[in-house]
Amino acid sequence: MTEARRARSGYHAPGFDSFGHYYAPQERWLRGGEVRGALQVAYAHDSRILDLTIENAGGQGIKEAWKSESVGLTIEGCHIRNTGACGIKVNGIGMIIQNNHIHDIGVLYPSAIALNCGGGKAKPNDSIIAHNEIHDVPYTGIACGGMNSRIESNLIYRAMQQLNDGAGIYITFCANITVRGNFVHDLSPASSGHKAWAYYLDEKAANCLVEGNLSLNAAFPFLNHMASANTLRNNVFLHKGDMLLAFSESAGDVMEANIVQASGSISVKGFPDGSTMSHNVFYSQRGVVTGVTTGNSVKSPGIRSDDHGKITFAQGSEAERLGSGPST
Numbered sequence: 001m002t003e004a005r006r007a008r009s010g011y012h013a014p015g016f017d018s019f020g021h022y023y024a025p026q027e028r029w030l031r032g033g034e035v036r037g038a039l040q041v042a043y044a045h046d047s048r049i050l051d052l053t054i055e056n057a058g059g060q061g062i063k064e065a066w067k068s069e070s071v072g073l074t075i076e077g078c079h080i081r082n083t084g085a086c087g088i089k090v091n092g093i094g095m096i097i098q099n100n101h102i103h104d105i106g107v108l109y110p111s112a113i114a115l116n117c118g119g120g121k122a123k124p125n126d127s128i129i130a131h132n133e134i135h136d137v138p139y140t141g142i143a144c145g146g147m148n149s150r151i152e153s154n155l156i157y158r159a160m161q162q163l164n165d166g167a168g169i170y171i172t173f174c175a176n177i178t179v180r181g182n183f184v185h186d187l188s189p190a191s192s193g194h195k196a197w198a199y200y201l202d203e204k205a206a207n208c209l210v211e212g213n214l215s216l217n218a219a220f221p222f223l224n225h226m227a228s229a230n231t232l233r234n235n236v237f238l239h240k241g242d243m244l245l246a247f248s249e250s251a252g253d254v255m256e257a258n259i260v261q262a263s264g265s266i267s268v269k270g271f272p273d274g275s276t277m278s279h280n281v282f283y284s285q286r287g288v289v290t291g292v293t294t295g296n297s298v299k300s301p302g303i304r305s306d307d308h309g310k311i312t313f314a315q316g317s318e319a320e321r322l323g324s325g326p327s328t
Contacts, residue, residue, distance in 0.1 A: 034066065035059045035060055035063075035084070035085045035109065036059045036060065036063060037057075037059055037060035037061060037062055037063025037089070038054045038057040038059065038060070038061055038062070038063075038083070039052070039054065039061070039062045039063070040063055040065055041062065041063065041064050041065065041068065041070060041073065041090065042064070042065035042068040042070075043065075043068050043069070043070065044070040044071070044072075044073050044092075045070070045071050045072060046071070046072040046073075047070070047072070047073055047074070048073075048074040048075075048076070049062065049073075049074065049075045049076070049078060050074070050076050050077055050078075051076075051077040051078065052077075052078040052079075053078070053079045053080075054078070054079075054080045054081075054083065055079075055080070055081045055082050055083075056082045057082070057083045057084065058083075058084040058108065059083070059084050059085050060083060060084075060085045060086045060087075060088075060089050060112075061078075061080040061083045061086065061087045061088055061102070061105070062075060062078070062080070062087070062088045062089070062090065063086070063089050063090075064089060064090040064091045064092070064118075068091065069091055069092050069093065070090065070091070070092035070093075070095065071092055071093050071094055072092075072093075072094045072095070073090065073092050073094075073095045073096075074095070074096045074097075075088060075090070075095075075096070075097045075098075075100060076096065076097075076098050076099050076100065077099050077100065078100045078101075079100070079101045079102075080100065080101070080102045080103075080105070081101075081102070081103050081104045081105070082104050082105075082107060083105045083106070083107065083112070084106075084107050084108035084109055084112075085105070085106060085108065085109040085112040086105060086106070086112045086113050086114065086115075086116050087100075087102035087103075087105045087112075087113075087114045087115060087134075087137075088100070088102065088114070088115045088116065088117075089113070089116040089118075090116070090117060090118070091117070091118035092125065092127070093125050093126060093127070094125070094126050094127060095117065095125070095127040095128070096127070096128045096130075097115065097117065097127070097128070097129045097130075097132065098128065098129070098130040098131050098132065099130075099131045099132065100115070100132045100133075101132070101133045101134075102114045102115060102132065102133070102134045102137075103133075103134065103135045103136045103137065104136050104137070105137055105138075106137060106138040106139060106162075110138035110139060110162045110163055111138075111139055111163060112137070112138065112139060113137075113139055113140045113141075113142075113143045113166075113170075114134045114137045114140070114141050114142065114159070115129065115132060115134060115141065115142045115143070116142075116143045117129055117142070117143070117144045117145075117146075117149070118144075118145055118146070125145075125146035125147060125148070125149055126147070126148045126149060127144075127146070127149040127150075128149070128150050128152070129142060129144065129149065129150070129151045129152070129154065130150070130151070130152045130153050130154065131152075131153050131154065132154045132155070133154075133155045133156075134154065134155070134156045134157075134159065135155075135156065135157045135158045135159070136158045136161065137158070137159050137160075137161065138160075138161050138162035138163055139159070139160060139162065139163045139166045140159065140160070140166035140167055140168070140169075140170045141154075141156040141159040141167070141168045141169060141184070142154060142156065142168070142169045142170070143170045143171070143172075144169075144170075144171050144174065144177065145171065145172055145173045145174045146173075146174055146177075147174060147175045147176050147177070148175075148176045148177070149174075149177050149178075150177070150178045150180070151169060151171075151177065151178070151179045151180070151182065152178070152179075152180045152181050152182065153180075153181045153182065154169070154182045154183075155182075155183050156168040156169065156182065156183070156184045156185075157184070157185045157186045157187075158186050158187070159184070159187055159188075159196065160187050160188040160194055160196030161188050161194075162188075162194070163194065164193070164194045164195050164196075165195055166196065166197070166200070167196070167197040167198060167199060167200035167223070168182075168184030168187060168196075168197070168198045168199065168215070168218070169182060169184065169198070169199050169200070170197075170200045170202065171200070171201055171202065171205050171208065172201075172202035172203050172204060172205055173203065173204045173205070174204070174205050174206075174208065175205075175206045175207050175208070176207050176208065177205070177208045177209075178208070178209045178211070179199060179208070179209065179210045179211070179213060180209070180210075180211045180212050180213065181211075181212050181213065182199075182213045182214070183213070183214045183215075183216075184198040184199070184213070184214070184215045184216075184218060185214075185215065185216035185217050185218065186216070186217045186218075187217070187218045187219075187220075189217075189219065189241075190219040190220070190241065190242070195220055196218065196219075196220060197218075197220045197221070197222065197223045198213075198215035198218040198220065198221040198222065198237070199213060199215070199221065199222050199223075199235075200222075200223045200225070201223070201224045201225065201227045201230055202223075202225050202226065202227065203225065203226040203227065204226070204227065205224075205227035205228075205230060206227065206228050206229050206230070207229050207230065208227075208230045208231070209230070209231050209233070210222070210230065210231065210232045210233070210235060211231070211232075211233045211234055211235065212233075212234050212235065212326050213235045213236075214235070214236045214237075214238075214311065215235075215236075215237045215238070215239075216238050216239070217238075217239060217240065218237070218239060219239055219241055219242060219243055219244065220243075220244050220245075220246075221235075221237035221239070221243065221245060221260070222235075222237070222245045222246070223245075223246045223247075223248070224246070224247045224248070224250045224253060225246075225247075225248045225249065225250065226248065226249045226250065227250050227253075228250055228251045228252050228253070229251070229252040229253065230250070230253050230254075231253070231254040231255075231256075232253070232254070232255045232256075232258060233254070233255075233256050233257055233258065234256075234257050234258065234324070234325060234326055235258045235259070236258070236259045236261075236303075236311050236325055236326065237258070237259070237260045237261070238261050238262075238303070239261075239262045239263070239264075240262075240263045240264075241262065241263060241264045242262060242264035242265045242266075242267075243260065243262040243264065243265070243266050243267070244267050244269060245260065245266075245267070245268045245269070246268075246269045246270055247268075247269065247270040247271050247272055247275075248269075248270050250270075250272050250275075251272050251274065251275065252272070252274065252275060253271075253272060253275040253276070254275065254276045255271070255275070255276065255277045255278075255280060256276065256277070256278050256279050256280065257278075257279045257280065257322065257323055257324040257325070258280045258281070258324060258325075259280070259281045259283075259301045259303070259319055259324050259325045260280065260281065260282045260283070261281075261283045261284075261285075261300075261301060261303065262283075262284055262285070262286075263284075263285045263286070264284065264285075264286055264288075265284055265286055265288035265289070265290070266282050266283075266284045266288070266289045266290070266292075267289075267290045267291055268282070268290070268291035268292055269291055270291075271291060271293070277292070277293045277295065277296060278293075278295040278296065279295065279296065279322045279323060279324055280292075280296045280297070280322075280324060281296070281297045281298075281299065281301040281318055281319055281322060281324050281325075282296060282297070282298050283297075283298060283299060283300050283301055283318075284298070297318055297322060299318045300317075300318060301313065301317060301318050301319035301324065301325065302314035302316075302317025302318055302319055302320070303317075303319070311325060311326055313325065
């Protein structure tokens with residue numbers, strides 16, 4: 001390729017530009033919409049980013065270079081705050097992202113996601129996203145795609161403070177992802193006009209498991225949209241006000257042994273024909289529950305405590321009788 005053709009096409013050989021930014025083959029140096037990271041990662045193999053503090057950065061905190069894909073990358077014990085865009089935005093296989101504290105991101109770009117772990121449905125990424133604390137973010141807390149990953153024991157609160165149609169935890173174009181033991185609370189209230197879901201399975205999510213999670217003070221705890229064959233099991237959703245769980249253009253789902261309790265009404269919208277709904281407790285203190293099939297209960301589950309994410313039940317409670325709620 002001649003120098004003139006390189007200039008016209010935007011081609012660059014792999015390397016570093018005059019500002020010290022790494023660029024991949026075929027990447028345009030100033031690509032439209034590209035927001036770089038304070039720490040830029042490219043094609044990392046078995047690398048570890050540990051105990052790092054990033055603050056007051058105009059772009060991303062930790063960013064995977066465009067079209068790069070790391071293998072075996074670990075990001076652990078980092079504190080990321082006051083960034084213009086995402087806190088962590090990476091893409092790869094076999095990643096471990098755990099014990100990080102991410103907050104007050106998206107200062108310049110409110111569509112930023114606190115922890116964005118990319119992947120495509122056809123490609124396993126076998127990653128673990130666990131024990132992260134995420135709060136005070138304008139949009140989604142954790143977003144993930146790909147196959148065979150686990151999102152476990154994360155604490156997310158005050159997410160979705162500015163934008164609509166996102167979630168505490170959002171997965172899409174994925175398969176066989178497990179979302180387990182997470183606690184999402186105090187999302188943007190319904191009165192703000194923001195539809196802030198606690199757990200959101202979007203387009204092409206298939207054969208995923210959402211199990212043993214808790215949402216508190218979230219009017220919209222769960223959405224399954226254009227997704228199929230997913231299981232919602234042993235979760236607890238508690239809210240002071242009206243609550244909506246929604247299924248849209250989905251099929252083959254299982255909703256079992258969950259506890260849904262609200263001081264206002266409870267609505268399960270669009271639950272697909274041919275799917276299974278059983279052994280759930282839907283308790284509305286107003287006595288208004290819609291969209292629920294037979295084989296479920298509308299009695300009080302007998303919750304004794306929900307402080308700090310700890311759920312206990314009265315002996316002989318409805319939840320205990322049906323085997324609903326957390327299994328441990």
